[in-house]
Amino acid sequence: MPFLDQWISWLPALSPGLGVSLTLTGLCLLFGMPFGLLLALILEGPVKPLRIAALVVVEVGRGAPALVLLYLLYFGLPEGGVTLSAFATGVISLSWTTGAYASELFRSGLAAVPAGQREAAVTSGLRGWSGFRYIILPQAIRISTPPLASLGVTIFQTSSLAFVIAVPELMSKAYALGSITFEYLSVFALTSVLYGSITLVALAFVRLAEQRLSRHL
Amino acid sequence: MEIATERAASPPTVGGVKVLGLHKSYGKHAVLHDVNLDMAEGEVVSIIGPSGAGKSTFLRCLNYLEVPTAGTITIGDTTVDAGARRPDRASLDRLRRVTGMVFQNFNLFPHLTVLENITLPQMKVLGRSREEANAVADSLLNRVGLAAKSDQHPSRLSGGQQQRIAIARALALSPKVMLFDEPTSALDPELGLEVLAVMRDLADEGMTMIVVTHEMHFARDVSDRVMVMADGRVLELGPSEQVMTAPTHERTKKFLRAVLDR
Amino acid sequence: MFAQIAAGVGMTVSITGASLLIGALLGLPLVAARRSAWTPLRTLATAYIDIVRTIPPITWLFLIYFGLPQYALRLDSVSASIIGFSMIASAYMAETYRSGLLSIPQGQWEAATALGMKFLPKTRYIITPQAFKVTLPAIAAYAISLLKDSALASTIGVHEITYQAGLVSRATHQGLLAFSIAGLLYIAMSIPLALAARRVDRVLRQKLEVA
Ligand SMILES: Nc1ncnc2c1ncn2[C@@H]1O[C@H](COP(=O)(O)OP(=O)(O)OP(=O)(O)O)[C@@H](O)[C@H]1O
Ligand SMILES: [Mg+2]
Numbered sequence: 001m002p003f004l005d006q007w008i009s010w011l012p013a014l015s016p017g018l019g020v021s022l023t024l025t026g027l028c029l030l031f032g033m034p035f036g037l038l039l040a041l042i043l044e045g046p047v048k049p050l051r052i053a054a055l056v057v058v059e060v061g062r063g064a065p066a067l068v069l070l071y072l073l074y075f076g077l078p079e080g081g082v083t084l085s086a087f088a089t090g091v092i093s094l095s096w097t098t099g100a101y102a103s104e105l106f107r108s109g110l111a112a113v114p115a116g117q118r119e120a121a122v123t124s125g126l127r128g129w130s131g132f133r134y135i136i137l138p139q140a141i142r143i144s145t146p147p148l149a150s151l152g153v154t155i156f157q158t159s160s161l162a163f164v165i166a167v168p169e170l171m172s173k174a175y176a177l178g179s180i181t182f183e184y185l186s187v188f189a190l191t192s193v194l195y196g197s198i199t200l201v202a203l204a205f206v207r208l209a210e211q212r213l214s215r216h217l
Numbered sequence: 218m219e220i221a222t223e224r225a226a227s228p229p230t231v232g233g234v235k236v237l238g239l240h241k242s243y244g245k246h247a248v249l250h251d252v253n254l255d256m257a258e259g260e261v262v263s264i265i266g267p268s269g270a271g272k273s274t275f276l277r278c279l280n281y282l283e284v285p286t287a288g289t290i291t292i293g294d295t296t297v298d299a300g301a302r303r304p305d306r307a308s309l310d311r312l313r314r315v316t317g318m319v320f321q322n323f324n325l326f327p328h329l330t331v332l333e334n335i336t337l338p339q340m341k342v343l344g345r346s347r348e349e350a351n352a353v354a355d356s357l358l359n360r361v362g363l364a365a366k367s368d369q370h371p372s373r374l375s376g377g378q379q380q381r382i383a384i385a386r387a388l389a390l391s392p393k394v395m396l397f398d399e400p401t402s403a404l405d406p407e408l409g410l411e412v413l414a415v416m417r418d419l420a421d422e423g424m425t426m427i428v429v430t431h432e433m434h435f436a437r438d439v440s441d442r443v444m445v446m447a448d449g450r451v452l453e454l455g456p457s458e459q460v461m462t463a464p465t466h467e468r469t470k471k472f473l474r475a476v477l478d479r
Numbered sequence: 480m481f482a483q484i485a486a487g488v489g490m491t492v493s494i495t496g497a498s499l500l501i502g503a504l505l506g507l508p509l510v511a512a513r514r515s516a517w518t519p520l521r522t523l524a525t526a527y528i529d530i531v532r533t534i535p536p537i538t539w540l541f542l543i544y545f546g547l548p549q550y551a552l553r554l555d556s557v558s559a560s561i562i563g564f565s566m567i568a569s570a571y572m573a574e575t576y577r578s579g580l581l582s583i584p585q586g587q588w589e590a591a592t593a594l595g596m597k598f599l600p601k602t603r604y605i606i607t608p609q610a611f612k613v614t615l616p617a618i619a620a621y622a623i624s625l626l627k628d629s630a631l632a633s634t635i636g637v638h639e640i641t642y643q644a645g646l647v648s649r650a651t652h653q654g655l656l657a658f659s660i661a662g663l664l665y666i667a668m669s670i671p672l673a674l675a676a677r678r679v680d681r682v683l684r685q686k687l688e689v690a
Contacts, residue, residue, distance in 0.1 A: 063669060064662030065630035068641055072662060075654020119282055120324035120383075125314055125342030125390060134337055138328045157535040164634060171537060178545060185546030192534045192542060199533035 007190045010177060017173030018194060024090055024169060025156045031095040032155070033148065036102025043103065044110060054103075061100025067161050069093045074165040090162035098155050102148060109144030110136065142213050149206040153199055160195070170194065232258035232293050232393045232425055234279075239288035239299075241274055241449075248274050249285070249449045258393075259423040263436035263457065266446035267472055272429040275446070276396050279427070280316040281309055292316060293393045314342070317387030321399040323379040325371040325386070331358070332367040335386045342390060350389075357385040361415050377408030381415055388419075395419065397428040413439075433476060437461040445469045483647050484660050487640035488668070490557075494639060495626045497561050502568020502625075503618070509573035514580070524573070531570035537631050539563045544635045560632035564625065571621050579614035580606065612680070619676030623669040630665070640664055 042054040061069070070093045077084060084092070113136050121131035163171035174191040178184040234256040241249040249271045256262055264272045277283040279290055285299040295311040297304045326334050335357060336350035345353070358364045361381040371379050380400055387395060397416065401409035413435055420426055420439050430436055436443050436457060443460040445452040445468075452466045464470050512524035531539075544559040554562070583606050591601040633642035644661035648654035 060662060063666035065627035065641065065665055067630040068658055068662045068665065071645065072655065072658035075648050075658060079655045116320060116322060116324040117326065120320065122282065123280055123313060123318040124338035124386065126338055130341045134341060135326055142328060160535040160537050185542065185549045188538060188542040188546050192538050195535055195538060196530060196533040
């Protein structure tokens, strides 16, 4: 199997790119998830001007292609006098995307907590913030965790877009390797295998977590 | 509701319940018409009546899970007047503090263990320390016969066990009045019996209780008085023996016949 | 500037529309294979669906556009993106159909079988109309996400909205404005889809509930 030897010889060239892809994904989840929760809380909250602002952030984040957001920040931030590395721009842009989608998942998680739980919280004296904090939110987060984990996997795939702003992640390493070797088909096939296998493994973990979490619901 | 406010000025005996001129409507649809109830401390009143009579709505108005349209509610020394537009938070909090509620479908907190279900409200609402809260929880769990289950999650328990935990959770906040909304309706008959036994003990210990129920035996044997509701009104309210065996109202007779024939 | 970016709308719509249509058609045999009782066929369909969906769209596009010419299959960038997105859409559409079918209670199949209906009439008259209700909003949602994915075609040089915005931004050095316009165009284009889906959903729901 000659192509296998070829693939193995390419791995050292691609693996730093994979590292960057995973780091990028990790940072986007680290920033994007809390951001999404914050957006969800604002959207469910009572302050109208904040709600409108959050709505714009979410609707643009979900409505515009992630690629367009990347370009928007990549070209837009320097025009506004902010100069960041491509990597940092990628993190900000994809965190925006992550937060926008996550906020919707958190909101449906909140909506899925049965009304009886709110009533039981109130009749147990847990009203307002403490009822929300101790009774509603933990259940909502549990309900949202499986779709959030799937979102995480999607974000890993989306991180491939950072290629267009020259972040040295997997796609860009693959493209570079292709243009040296002219073995585009084989290089991108290997890239697909890398993306695919990591995604499949991650999805398997998501399913496992899903089963564990649903035990107490 | 000026008259009601005036009458409410005579408070019930400490720990008792006094409801005057309670009205509730959803938009134009009136669900409760002028419901009155005066209970002494330690009294047990069962509420029976056909489906849609407004039993749950009445019970839920008592702790403001539903906001009544008019009327006053006095529990212990806390009075809330629905005529006053928006009751202040403090009196609502007090009203909920002195009432404990048990739901038809338990509503235990699924993400907390049995013990945490009982301790968390104590710590957050009453500011008890974890040790104090645990001690209270332990003694209550013993009382409902479920000490062995304290580290389990509710989903692992039978319905009857869950409902007994729900009762313990409510009792942990030392309410003056316990409200039960069909606590056994979601349970198989045997499991219902273990819950009814706990409730009977509670009544014997002198807890003031209002129980919406379809258990006619409980209504007759445990409660002091029975209140019959239909179409949002109180048809009759009297000593349980009398209401259950010799009701004055034709509707009550029909209802009881229908229920007892089943 | 707006006109120059909006000049890409036609291409964006063409790529999205063509891929959605082809994907919707290919999805039908795919879902049949996915539910087939014959294990090899079922495994093959499942593998296809999973593999297509676990690899990022941009990787697919590059594989097709840069990789295939190695075997003398030279494609222009528009065809390459339509092929790539159709393939991806077929996998997603098959899954959408499948969850529509799964939403039909077993009793409906059984009742139709008990009435002596054969597979095709059963599917055509009993199951599909009911599954449609669940599937249509999901199809609209996928159409919106495909619309946004079509932006990737710009990376292999298709002159659609994002590509045009890139041109403009390089020429005018007003990237913020150019890509804001692009983003708003995508949002504006997805609104009618979302509204239509909601409307159809409501109408169908009412019809089925009365029935
Ligand atoms: N949120 C609401 N909006 C409108 N109407 C309501 C609402 N909640 C209850 N109702 C109506 O109020 C009436 C009384 O309902 P309630 O639940 O109090 O009856 P109930 O006596 O507890 O009946 P059941 O024995 O079935 O529990 C019913 O006609 C019901 O349809
Ligand atoms: Mg009821």
